[in-house]
Amino acid sequence: MRYDLYFHNDFDGHASAAVFLAYLKSTGDTAQFFPVDHDIKAKWEAMKFKNPSAIFDFYFHPKATFWIDHHGTTFITSKLKRQYKKTKYHQFSSKYYSCCHLVYDVLKRDFDFKPAAHFKELIEWLDIIDSARYTGPEQEIEAKDPAIQIGQFIDAARGKRKLDWLIEFLATKPLAEIVRDKRIRTAIIKAKKERSRALDFCQKNLEVHGKVSYLDLSRTRFRQIDVAPFYLVPDLVYSVTLKKKGKVFSFSLRGNPWRRNQIKIHLGNLLCKECNGGGHQAAAGCEVGVSSKVAYKLANKLIEYLKA
Numbered sequence: 001m002r003y004d005l006y007f008h009n010d011f012d013g014h015a016s017a018a019v020f021l022a023y024l025k026s027t028g029d030t031a032q033f034f035p036v037d038h039d040i041k042a043k044w045e046a047m048k049f050k051n052p053s054a055i056f057d058f059y060f061h062p063k064a065t066f067w068i069d070h071h072g073t074t075f076i077t078s079k080l081k082r083q084y085k086k087t088k089y090h091q092f093s094s095k096y097y098s099c100c101h102l103v104y105d106v107l108k109r110d111f112d113f114k115p116a117a118h119f120k121e122l123i124e125w126l127d128i129i130d131s132a133r134y135t136g137p138e139q140e141i142e143a144k145d146p147a148i149q150i151g152q153f154i155d156a157a158r159g160k161r162k163l164d165w166l167i168e169f170l171a172t173k174p175l176a177e178i179v180r181d182k183r184i185r186t187a188i189i190k191a192k193k194e195r196s197r198a199l200d201f202c203q204k205n206l207e208v209h210g211k212v213s214y215l216d217l218s219r220t221r222f223r224q225i226d227v228a229p230f231y232l233v234p235d236l237v238y239s240v241t242l243k244k245k246g247k248v249f250s251f252s253l254r255g256n257p258w259r260r261n262q263i264k265i266h267l268g269n270l271l272c273k274e275c276n277g278g279g280h281q282a283a284a285g286c287e288v289g290v291s292s293k294v295a296y297k298l299a300n301k302l303i304e305y306l307k308a
Contacts, residue, residue, distance in 0.1 A: 001029045001052060003065070008057040009035035009158050011151040012130040015100040015122055016056035016068070018170035023113045025171070033164050038277055039248065039287045045076060057099035059278075060084055060092070068103050070096040073268040073278030097133065098126035118174040122147075125175070132257040132283065137231035141199070146175040149188050156191055156223065159245065198222040203232055210307040211237040211262075214299065218244035230256045237262045238306045242299050248287050249295040251275065251302065255282030265306060274298065
């Protein structure tokens, strides 16, 4: 049997798909992959699946064969929340730092999955990366660890190309072996130079409003470095970043991982309310098809709310 795998288009989503793929192969099944992002949110409830489907690290859908997620904002509507009933096939827990770890535990506990040894390192790193539990911002900035390099490779590919081959690798190979792949090595060398220029741009253009930073990347090609504001200004509690892809603006909100006790606002709930987004307590995102004027107005509104 072939499953259609839908997953959030980030490292946690790809890793979750890889763990599930390994499980499927152990049962003689296989899969095809569909990375998804928040821009599909308005259409998600009406989504219909032609084949057996599995959804990871993304919004709840009652018609999915398998569904596993850890986001507190996973239920788009109150109706969908009421439809959720915990079964061995549909499971939710916001206590997990990564969806990959939750998928791993569910498959082991409820489906008699016997994972390969290399998955232990993968879930340990996803718990760090997806919740930004780095030892310090320099760990992410310097990107010396294979897992961080793979995560940055996936981020650079988002919206440009599917990474089916990488999911296959994550399902079968340890991280140190995966980063030796020429495609990743070449991309990491390029990304290191780009990140250096992006960090310099951030240093010159970062606005600080009390405990909140704001960075407008909507008129540049620089990629966001999530921890850069906290690396440059350690006293910050929140960061707001504005980006643009085509005609669509996107907002990224982050809480300082090294000041967790000062993060009093659930950023996922805030963006869910303000612009149909979602996420976690300390990390959230949304995409909005609005004019520049409206996007900048919303940015100011978010800044004012967070610094209050």
